[in-house]
Amino acid sequence: MITITRPKLNYLNWKLLIALIPLPLPFILPKSIVFMLGLAFIFAVFVLSWDLVAGYTGEVNLGHTVFIGIGAYTSALLALKLHTPPLISIIAGGLLATIFGFVIGIICLRLKGYYLALVTAILPLVFIQFVNIYSGIFGGYEGLSIGIKNALHRSIEGRYYIAYGFMLLSLYAIYRVVNGKFGLRLKAIRDDEELAEGVGIDVVKHKVIAFCISALMAGLAGGVAVFYRLSVGVDLFGVPLMILIILSALFGGLGTLFGPLIGALTIYIAKYWVFMEVARAINIQQADALMMYLLLIVLILKMPEGLFGWFKTVRSKLPLRTY
Amino acid sequence: MQTRYGVAMERGVMLAAKEINENGGILGKKIEVVVADSKLKPDVASTELRRLAFDENVDVIIGGFSSGVVIASMDTLAEVEKVWMVACASPTVTEKVKEDYDIYKYVFRVGSTNSSTFPADLVAMLDFLNEKGVKVKKVAVIRDEAKWVADIMDQLRQILEVNGYEVVMEEVVPPTQEDFSTALLEAQSKADVIMPLIAHGKAASLVKQWKDNEIKIPLAGLDLHAVNPDYWDATSGKCDLEIYLAPSASVPAEINEKMKAFIEAYKKEYGVLPEAYSAYGCYDAVYVYKEAVERAAKAGEKNPFDTEVLIKYLESINAENPYPGVRGNIAFTSHHDLVYGDKFIRNYICQWQNGKQVTLYPKATGELIIQ
Amino acid sequence: MWEVLIIGTVIGGIWALVASGFSLTFGVARIFNFAHGTYFAIAAYLAAALYPTLGYFSIFLAIFAAGIFGLVVNVLIKPIRDREIMVILLTLSVALSVEQILLIIFQDTSISIPPVINGVVEIAGVPVTYTRIIALIIALLCLAALEIFIGKTRLGREINATSQSSEAAMMVGIDVEKVYSSTMLISAILAGIGGVLYAQIYSVNPETAFRILIFAFAVVILGGLGSIKGSIIAAFLIGYVQTFVSIVLGSRWSEVAVIAVIIAILIVRPRGLFGVE
Numbered sequence: 002m003i004t005i006t007r008p009k010l011n012y013l014n015w016k017l018l019i020a021l022i023p024l025p026l027p028f029i030l031p032k033s034i035v036f037m038l039g040l041a042f043i044f045a046v047f048v049l050s051w052d053l054v055a056g057y058t059g060e061v062n063l064g065h066t067v068f069i070g071i072g073a074y075t076s077a078l079l080a081l082k083l084h085t086p087p088l089i090s091i092i093a094g095g096l097l098a099t100i101f102g103f104v105i106g107i108i109c110l111r112l113k114g115y116y117l118a119l120v121t122a123i124l125p126l127v128f129i130q131f132v133n134i135y136s137g138i139f140g141g142y143e144g145l146s147i148g149i150k151n152a153l154h155r156s157i158e159g160r161y162y163i164a165y166g167f168m169l170l171s172l173y174a175i176y177r178v179v180n181g182k183f184g185l186r187l188k189a190i191r192d193d194e195e196l197a198e199g200v201g202i203d204v205v206k207h208k209v210i211a212f213c214i215s216a217l218m219a220g221l222a223g224g225v226a227v228f229y230r231l232s233v234g235v236d237l238f239g240v241p242l243m244i245l246i247i248l249s250a251l252f253g254g255l256g257t258l259f260g261p262l263i264g265a266l267t268i269y270i271a272k273y274w275v276f277m278e279v280a281r282a283i284n285i286q287q288a289d290a291l292m293m294y295l296l297l298i299v300l301i302l303k304m305p306e307g308l309f310g311w312f313k314t315v316r317s318k319l320p321l322r323t324y
Numbered sequence: 325m326q327t328r329y330g331v332a333m334e335r336g337v338m339l340a341a342k343e344i345n346e347n348g349g350i351l352g353k354k355i356e357v358v359v360a361d362s363k364l365k366p367d368v369a370s371t372e373l374r375r376l377a378f379d380e381n382v383d384v385i386i387g388g389f390s391s392g393v394v395i396a397s398m399d400t401l402a403e404v405e406k407v408w409m410v411a412c413a414s415p416t417v418t419e420k421v422k423e424d425y426d427i428y429k430y431v432f433r434v435g436s437t438n439s440s441t442f443p444a445d446l447v448a449m450l451d452f453l454n455e456k457g458v459k460v461k462k463v464a465v466i467r468d469e470a471k472w473v474a475d476i477m478d479q480l481r482q483i484l485e486v487n488g489y490e491v492v493m494e495e496v497v498p499p500t501q502e503d504f505s506t507a508l509l510e511a512q513s514k515a516d517v518i519m520p521l522i523a524h525g526k527a528a529s530l531v532k533q534w535k536d537n538e539i540k541i542p543l544a545g546l547d548l549h550a551v552n553p554d555y556w557d558a559t560s561g562k563c564d565l566e567i568y569l570a571p572s573a574s575v576p577a578e579i580n581e582k583m584k585a586f587i588e589a590y591k592k593e594y595g596v597l598p599e600a601y602s603a604y605g606c607y608d609a610v611y612v613y614k615e616a617v618e619r620a621a622k623a624g625e626k627n628p629f630d631t632e633v634l635i636k637y638l639e640s641i642n643a644e645n646p647y648p649g650v651r652g653n654i655a656f657t658s659h660h661d662l663v664y665g666d667k668f669i670r671n672y673i674c675q676w677q678n679g680k681q682v683t684l685y686p687k688a689t690g691e692l693i694i695q
Numbered sequence: 696m697w698e699v700l701i702i703g704t705v706i707g708g709i710w711a712l713v714a715s716g717f718s719l720t721f722g723v724a725r726i727f728n729f730a731h732g733t734y735f736a737i738a739a740y741l742a743a744a745l746y747p748t749l750g751y752f753s754i755f756l757a758i759f760a761a762g763i764f765g766l767v768v769n770v771l772i773k774p775i776r777d778r779e780i781m782v783i784l785l786t787l788s789v790a791l792s793v794e795q796i797l798l799i800i801f802q803d804t805s806i807s808i809p810p811v812i813n814g815v816v817e818i819a820g821v822p823v824t825y826t827r828i829i830a831l832i833i834a835l836l837c838l839a840a841l842e843i844f845i846g847k848t849r850l851g852r853e854i855n856a857t858s859q860s861s862e863a864a865m866m867v868g869i870d871v872e873k874v875y876s877s878t879m880l881i882s883a884i885l886a887g888i889g890g891v892l893y894a895q896i897y898s899v900n901p902e903t904a905f906r907i908l909i910f911a912f913a914v915v916i917l918g919g920l921g922s923i924k925g926s927i928i929a930a931f932l933i934g935y936v937q938t939f940v941s942i943v944l945g946s947r948w949s950e951v952a953v954i955a956v957i958i959a960i961l962i963v964r965p966r967g968l969f970g971v972e
Contacts, residue, residue: 063783112962115727118779119961120962122783124958127951127955127958130950134947134948134951240787240791244788285799287798287799288799290795294788295792297784297785297788298771301781302774302785
């Protein structure tokens with residue numbers, strides 16, 4: 002009998018192996034690179050949480066940094082003023098971000114596609130203005146330091162492992178959400194919203210819930226970032242961060258679980274290590290940011306489905322194997 | 325780093341390094357300068373500090389223009405255990421050294437006077453105006469939305485009131501603000517003098533609009549940009565008759581022999597006068613570092629470049645044993661601040677006249693012109 | 696209160712000029728060009744950089760260069776024109792790239808151009824410089840011209856038609872490509888004029904482009920998409936709101952106030968005041 006099978010990679014083994022790679026790195030790489038990698042892991046959660054909405058409901062939230070910033074500032078202020086322990090502060094930050102996610106979701110998700118994008122794009126600016134105006138409390142555009150006593154861990158290596166653990170947990174959480182019944186319905190909405198309504202799915206409710214989960218994760222990640230790098234600043238609300246998130250998700254491929262993850266790590270490491278080195282080498286300090294934006298332009302024009310999307314297309318074109 | 329303050333810092337340090345290397349280096353070793361850019365962002369600063377400390381293995385760090393960034397980075401400094409000689413003004417920096425010496429001892433302020441010296445000198449400036457016949461009593465303050473100012477506002481109000489002045493207006497401006505018309509008009513109607521306290525904001529726009537709108541009251545305060553030699557061009561000459569405080573005597577006027585030599589050397593090396601106040605302080609900083617290391621070696625220390633040793637010998641440069649820099653005698657207080665006074669470092673009262681920067685007090689190179 | 700009226704009018708005039716080009720692309724042609732601010736910045740910087748050598752001729756060169764860049768952006772957008780989100784992201788990236796390039800070349804310094812005409816006049820006790828009056832006049836002229844252009848000329852009506860449906864326009868024989876490139880060219884030139892005037896009154900630095908965009912966006916949204924007349928009225932309204940908030944609360948609240956206006960409009964009445972859907 003002839004059996005026709007498509008070549009299948011044994012995903013589980015691959016994944017386990019790859020997951021082990023980051024573990025020994027703190028012993029091999031220079032400390033500042035290890036520090037940067039930890040931040041990359043946290044950044045990956047920013048991207049994964051953004052993709053939950055963008056990749057699975059098709060709504061483009063250009064103000065994702067609002068959740069990150071709220072999580073960050075809330076946790077920082079709790080730790081500074083009320084001396085709450087890091088874990089409680091971070092969770093509180095995540096919860097406040099979720100509340101904002103709910104309010105923003107309810108108000109904005111009924112707007113037409115590009116209107117949603119525009120409104121959400123402007124929201125972070127409001128928060129930045131508030132941080133600047135009330136700089137006594139929030140530290141203004143110069144930021145706040147939360148003190149080394151509040152760090153996730155006294156050593157950089159400790160923080161690196163905590164960040165990595167956080168990333169794995171978040172990845173698992175998204176995996177469960179996306180592959181369960183809820184996720185299935187989200188994909189139905191993404192693929193054909195009217196049909197989904199017709200089949201009886203409450204579109205708005207699902208979108209809002211997705212929005213809230215996205216906000217929760219981003220808020221938690223924002224808090225973790227603060228206790229990782231010991232400072233908080235308006236950069237966590239800013240446009241460059243949002244662009245970096247979008248670039249990463251697009252690069253990896255929207256709506257694919259590992260796409261945004263790989264995209265996030267690649268882009269972050271590219272910007273903060275590779276491009277930085279190039280910028281330093283040619284002695285033009287802004288070159289790393291410029292290269293990022295040019296990359297995004299090229300990506301949008303040439304490869305809008307991203308790396309994983311392209312990968313999927315290529316795979317589907319592979320010839321069938323016969324035995 | 326892209327700002328003039330960064331450029332001036334880098335050039336000041338490079339010039340000092342070059343001079344020292346040409347004269348045998350520090351204890352025979354040549355200075356190598358490594359440059360990092362905080363982009364005025366605390367998160368970038370903390371990454372860069374770690375890179376300098378761990379990857380580049382620097383012995384000392386010089387710079388630090390933004391008080392906010394420096395304060396936010398002081399914990400990182402404790403983590404990486406390197407000395408940072410800074411040029412920022414906020415009193416909080418050295419207060420933290422006093423509060424928790426063991427964690428924050430790594431910071432030394434050398435490039436600017438503590439901004440808490442500004443209020444007294446701003447009052448002196450107003451007194452000076454009154455002495456010369458300009459009747460000034462009601463003050464309109466237009467200030468940066470930044471830490472260095474916020475920290476001294478209460479003090480400034482108090483000291484102004486104690487000396488018979490009245491603060492009738494306080495306008496806070498973000499660094500991006502372009503239009504000062506409403507603020508200027510309000511000031512003109514309520515006050516006798518406008519006192520800008522601006523280092524980060526668009527002072528040039530303020531000054532241009534002050535002149536363009538023919539505001540009748542004088543502009544006298546702390547406009548950090550006014551110290552820059554190209555301010556005349558930047559304001560298309562509209563800063564004429566602006567009176568300003570030059571922090572820690574960082575102005576291209578020949579107040580002593582060393583300053584004269586520095587200005588000439590800078591001009592020869594870079595073709596221009598020092599772009600900003602930070603050049604002077606950071607130039608001095610390199611020499612102060614050299615002095616500390618040499619004192620350590622002379623006292624028999626085994627490793628004069630070690631951070632703990634460095635701290636001890638920087639502290640030895642105090643009021644009894646100062647180091648003569650280009651701006652005056654440099655000495656550190658017990659919490660690593662610059663000692664302030666006529667024999668040490670002072671803020672200067674200056675005025676722009678006809679394209680030139682003229683010092684009026686303490687050492688005058690010209691006379692006040694009343695508008 | 697005279698202050699609010701006079702200063703608000705003058706500021707509104709500038710916004711009207713700056714927003715006029717944006718009104719054309721975003722309001723009429725429905726192209727979400729977030730790089731609109733870059734025309735403004737390029738014109739301002741080029742004029743300031745060339746002024747020492749070429750004098751006031753640099754202003755014309757600068758505006759011309761802005762126009763060319765508008766055509767460049769048009770070419771970049773062409774392949775993805777139908778996907779609005781992508782256009783937003785692409786033009787945003789272009790805007791940020793240009794900002795970085797300007798930062799690299801000119802660093803963080805703000806540039807300005809010496810005003811063409813000096814002097815100030817007092818209106819109801821409020822000093823107003825001649826330059827601002829000129830800016831106001833030029834703005835009103837440009838906007839009036841634009842209104843006539845859209846309503847009366849053939850190209851103008853073609854632009855209107857294309858914005859409603861590009862397929863229908865093509866079927867009727869309109870050269871859609873020409874429409875798009877003309878739209879971008881005109882809007883870029885208008886923004887360039889705005890930039891050159893702004894640099895005479897205030898100063899421009901690489902981040903100004905983005906801030907200008909926010910105000911232009913506020914004007915067009917408030918006035919209503921598709922209505923040039925709406926943009927004019929909205930520009931002055933925003934000017935008055937800004938000035939009023941500056942006097943009452945302090946200038947740093949003015950930007951928040953404007954953003955709040957945008958958000959409120961988008962949520963409550965996305966059509967704006969005179970919007971044509």
